[in-house]
Amino acid sequence: MMTPGREMKHKMVIVGGLETNCYLVYCEETKACVIVDPGSESEKIFPVIAEEELHPVAVINTHGHIDHIGANRDMKDKFNIPVWIHAGDKDLLSRMQPLELALFLGAKDSPPPDRFLVDGEDLKVGNGRLRVLHTPGHSAGSISLLGDGFLLSGDTLFCEGVGRTDLPGGNQKQIEASICHKILTLPDATRVLPGHGPLTSVGLERQNNPCA
Numbered sequence: 001m002m003t004p005g006r007e008m009k010h011k012m013v014i015v016g017g018l019e020t021n022c023y024l025v026y027c028e029e030t031k032a033c034v035i036v037d038p039g040s041e042s043e044k045i046f047p048v049i050a051e052e053e054l055h056p057v058a059v060i061n062t063h064g065h066i067d068h069i070g071a072n073r074d075m076k077d078k079f080n081i082p083v084w085i086h087a088g089d090k091d092l093l094s095r096m097q098p099l100e101l102a103l104f105l106g107a108k109d110s111p112p113p114d115r116f117l118v119d120g121e122d123l124k125v126g127n128g129r130l131r132v133l134h135t136p137g138h139s140a141g142s143i144s145l146l147g148d149g150f151l152l153s154g155d156t157l158f159c160e161g162v163g164r165t166d167l168p169g170g171n172q173k174q175i176e177a178s179i180c181h182k183i184l185t186l187p188d189a190t191r192v193l194p195g196h197g198p199l200t201s202v203g204l205e206r207q208n209n210p211c212a
Helices: 042-051 072-079 087-094 099-105 172-183 202-208
Strands: 008-015 020-027 032-036 055-060 083-086 115-117 122-125 128-134 143-146 150-154 191-194
Touching (some): 008 042, 020 042, 020 122, 032 122, 042 072, 055 072, 083 087, 143 172, 172 202
Parallel strands (some): 032 055, 083 115, 150 191
Antiparallel strands (some): 020 032, 122 128
């Protein structure tokens, strides 16, 4: 199995009324880039891509909730790139969203996924790689993405907190298992880049997270 590449860098753009952390994860050498969780406000995301001279190759959704998928269509249309998500959340991309919530977030309906991500697979991004970890609990198809020294945790793990489990597809036992067996087993120095809020680390969460 391939190891995550050391060439991977990331930029964070905070978007939407729920302040979703969208991440541009890219190969420093080739500038190939994946756009992770473009929740809305594509007008904030596009300039960062241009400034960094990045070349998007895919949209990746850590899960299918509207605050993480609301700019999928804009990204796909502008860059002609595929949308990737775990099969467990495929139905969320086609579900009609409440109009008031969509307007509040500035979100659009998502195009259908182009392929489904699988637990343990390695995604090549330029000369770097990201490993897919299926971390269900916040939703059935929630994933985290492991790079070299960092983890994008979506809404599974936050700084001293965990994702909600009272939405459709949520499961408290699953999210606790995902955190304990998939995330807190990583090295303490692993930086955690969550779907909302400040960054943290595995070591800090092992000490301070209620699921630890």
